[in-house]
Amino acid sequence: MVRNSLGRLLPETFNGRPVLPYADPFSLRLERDHASRPLRRVNPGQSKLLGSLREAVEASGLKDGMTIATHHHLRNGDVLLGQVVREIDALGIRDIRIASSSVHPVHAELIPYIEKGVISAFECGVNGPIGEQASKGELKCPIIVRTHGGRARSIISGEVQVDVAFIAAPTCDEYGNMNGAFGPSACGSLGYAHTDALYAKCVVAVTDNLVPYPAAPISIPQTLIDYVVPVETLGDPKKIVSTTTRITRDPVGLQIAHYAAQVIEASGHLKDGFSFQTGSGGISLAVADNVRRMMREQKVKGSFGCGGITGYFVDMLEEGLFQALFDVQCFDLKAVESIGRNPGHMEISADMYANPFNAGAVVNRLDCVILGATEVDVNFNVNVNTESTGYLLHNTGGHSDTAAGAKLAIIVAPSIRGRLPIVRDELTTVTTPGETVDVVVTERGIAVNEKHVELKRELERRKVPVRDIRQLQEEIYNVTGRPRPLEFEDEVVALIEYRDGSIIDAVRKVKE
Amino acid sequence: MAGFQLRRSLLYVPGNMPSMLQNIPIFQCDGVMIDLEDAVPLSEKDAARSLVRSFLQTYTERNKEVLVRINALDTKWGHDDLKAVLPALPDGIRLPKADRPEIVETLDTLLTEFEEELGLEIGRFRILPSIESAEGVINCIKTARSTKRLIGLAFGAEDYTASLEIERTKRGEELFAARTRVVWACKAAGIQAIDTIFSDAGDMEGLRRETELIKTLGFSGKSLVNPRQIEVIHEVFAPKQAEVDYALQVVEAIQRAREMGTGVISLGGKMVDAPVVKRAVRVLKTAQAHGLIDIELNEEVIYGQE
Numbered sequence: 001m002v003r004n005s006l007g008r009l010l011p012e013t014f015n016g017r018p019v020l021p022y023a024d025p026f027s028l029r030l031e032r033d034h035a036s037r038p039l040r041r042v043n044p045g046q047s048k049l050l051g052s053l054r055e056a057v058e059a060s061g062l063k064d065g066m067t068i069a070t071h072h073h074l075r076n077g078d079v080l081l082g083q084v085v086r087e088i089d090a091l092g093i094r095d096i097r098i099a100s101s102s103v104h105p106v107h108a109e110l111i112p113y114i115e116k117g118v119i120s121a122f123e124c125g126v127n128g129p130i131g132e133q134a135s136k137g138e139l140k141c142p143i144i145v146r147t148h149g150g151r152a153r154s155i156i157s158g159e160v161q162v163d164v165a166f167i168a169a170p171t172c173d174e175y176g177n178m179n180g181a182f183g184p185s186a187c188g189s190l191g192y193a194h195t196d197a198l199y200a201k202c203v204v205a206v207t208d209n210l211v212p213y214p215a216a217p218i219s220i221p222q223t224l225i226d227y228v229v230p231v232e233t234l235g236d237p238k239k240i241v242s243t244t245t246r247i248t249r250d251p252v253g254l255q256i257a258h259y260a261a262q263v264i265e266a267s268g269h270l271k272d273g274f275s276f277q278t279g280s281g282g283i284s285l286a287v288a289d290n291v292r293r294m295m296r297e298q299k300v301k302g303s304f305g306c307g308g309i310t311g312y313f314v315d316m317l318e319e320g321l322f323q324a325l326f327d328v329q330c331f332d333l334k335a336v337e338s339i340g341r342n343p344g345h346m347e348i349s350a351d352m353y354a355n356p357f358n359a360g361a362v363v364n365r366l367d368c369v370i371l372g373a374t375e376v377d378v379n380f381n382v383n384v385n386t387e388s389t390g391y392l393l394h395n396t397g398g399h400s401d402t403a404a405g406a407k408l409a410i411i412v413a414p415s416i417r418g419r420l421p422i423v424r425d426e427l428t429t430v431t432t433p434g435e436t437v438d439v440v441v442t443e444r445g446i447a448v449n450e451k452h453v454e455l456k457r458e459l460e461r462r463k464v465p466v467r468d469i470r471q472l473q474e475e476i477y478n479v480t481g482r483p484r485p486l487e488f489e490d491e492v493v494a495l496i497e498y499r500d501g502s503i504i505d506a507v508r509k510v511k512e
Numbered sequence: 513m514a515g516f517q518l519r520r521s522l523l524y525v526p527g528n529m530p531s532m533l534q535n536i537p538i539f540q541c542d543g544v545m546i547d548l549e550d551a552v553p554l555s556e557k558d559a560a561r562s563l564v565r566s567f568l569q570t571y572t573e574r575n576k577e578v579l580v581r582i583n584a585l586d587t588k589w590g591h592d593d594l595k596a597v598l599p600a601l602p603d604g605i606r607l608p609k610a611d612r613p614e615i616v617e618t619l620d621t622l623l624t625e626f627e628e629e630l631g632l633e634i635g636r637f638r639i640l641p642s643i644e645s646a647e648g649v650i651n652c653i654k655t656a657r658s659t660k661r662l663i664g665l666a667f668g669a670e671d672y673t674a675s676l677e678i679e680r681t682k683r684g685e686e687l688f689a690a691r692t693r694v695v696w697a698c699k700a701a702g703i704q705a706i707d708t709i710f711s712d713a714g715d716m717e718g719l720r721r722e723t724e725l726i727k728t729l730g731f732s733g734k735s736l737v738n739p740r741q742i743e744v745i746h747e748v749f750a751p752k753q754a755e756v757d758y759a760l761q762v763v764e765a766i767q768r769a770r771e772m773g774t775g776v777i778s779l780g781g782k783m784v785d786a787p788v789v790k791r792a793v794r795v796l797k798t799a800q801a802h803g804l805i806d807i808e809l810n811e812e813v814i815y816g817q818e
Contacts, residue, residue, distance in 0.1 A: 249740065251535070251539065251738070251739035251740055252535060252538065254739075254740060255538055255539070255540070255739075258743075416534075443535070443538040444537065444538055461806075462803060463803055463806075478570070479534055
């Protein structure tokens, strides 16, 4: 066992690979070329169209022990990954690794195939039942949770070799040009699939909306696609994107959002050229609403909004508050509709969004990001992966990427979740290092990382309720009491990989 | 002006809901009114009393004024409410159905007895009676002068319109006469007038219009049922920059007069009298609460004008 710089105890190897302990957010570099892929030749008249997914699996040359990938833009409406795994099973192929951009609760349907040995590992984060069962020790299936930028990095660096990428293409022509903007399974941006299309050894486009050549606009081009498979459906449109994302009406959430907006204003970043990212949660949108009001009042023209894009950001783009949107995934129908219409609403790859090992990711240009947390500790480290039960229930997403990239990373969270305090002595799991977190905002007060002396002073001057994080913790403990730590077995079920490939924490089996 | 207290927003918090009570410290209202009356079903009166008492005992670092709305004293719960919560030291009691001054006087006597029993300064517990019937409105001028414990009168439109057997409308013409009379009563007695709740928590524009109206009439603030309404109410009550500038000039004039050892204060050649000073201090305290200014108000100067 080894300890990383945050004191987290890690195994020396995991699933046969050596573990590199996390040291700090910025110094690790890789001195090598990026991964390569086979050259292809498609001659005139040669068709890429195949009759079924099974034919595609056979044509791809997939064998025991190989790795497949899908993307998660269809979220909980996705049926493709399940269909692909069923075909793999039917062909008798075993020991497959899943390196999708994320796995959702809908993919609980994979559990029997894990038990059967068809799937032997996840090279990606998991949301929901698979992580939960792994945490209980009920599934033998090592998981490596990656950030969005970290996943792109792992594929581009060759650390994870995707043998076959199955890309759900909401609109596609017979030669493989595709986009996500149109069709019954429209999901908007295909940002996570770009890296798969570029680096997988074989790329299969799967579509439920085959259109005459050429599909327009082109998001992922024909030059990267080996096969095209029409299917009846890619997923359940109602679950692919939410119809609307709403600002919270909860007074506690609104209070948090109000404080977060005050932090942004006091930081001095809210000026022409301001760049901003929030999630799609109710509090995040309430922060965005406050920011929008301040931008209007102060006549600030922002440069870009990024990340998962909501209708809220589309409105801000159309109002002229932002010059552009960098969209790696659309969170609602309004964003999907916008990406096919607004030239300033640009689809970007996860690589461009957040990969730390390229010539500059978009997150590096972010002024401010609003992020959530299930727990924070007194050193500003943040957990978003495991719940108070200790179960691995959430993927990291862009949390660590944006925290590292943005000038101001603000964590917004209610001080009490259920009956548990959010500020802990020690986290169940570390997802994002405190070195990259600037401010924690709760409804009971705001804790500023001590590296921001000026910001803290400015907030105090503005009479915003600033607290030392330990003081904040005590105030919350006065209401909740001090929680008893969870107990874990030694067995490691998952690793939490930092964006640079080092390991920031290990998730262990929960003691029953 | 000593003991000046902003009461732009007094939030009702149900006394039977721990989740709401625990959030009292975080709401940005000027005061809360923990409700043991209408919000609490009969079957939960005992439990709520006990919960409120426990909460008040732990909420020791009070960052806002805390009143408790007890049940009416002619019900069997009112006296038990007092017995339960007064030892936990709320700032005052919101008294429902204050139709006649005698009702307030009765509470005044009871509070004096509790203060003696608890060894507290007489007059420590304040009273905010609710004027919520035609009879209450008719008697409110006497009620406003019934005891020195009063911090103001609160107008309750729901029960008032019910007593008139009319509907309450959003435009609120039916409330105009009563509101005006309540304000007169309060101003004449030197206490604050607190307006009724605006019950549609989703209609922020309606709330804004109503708050602008009651501010014009002379109310100091509003009762409210949803914390989301706080911000709009405070926005409306925020003093205008010109008011703040003038108030600052008045305070400067007082300081100048003090330094010169004269009791006569003039500003731009005009005499500054006590009501002007009082208003200036109120404006500055409100401006401070809004974060518009950051100055030290010299209490000695303020007291000197009283």
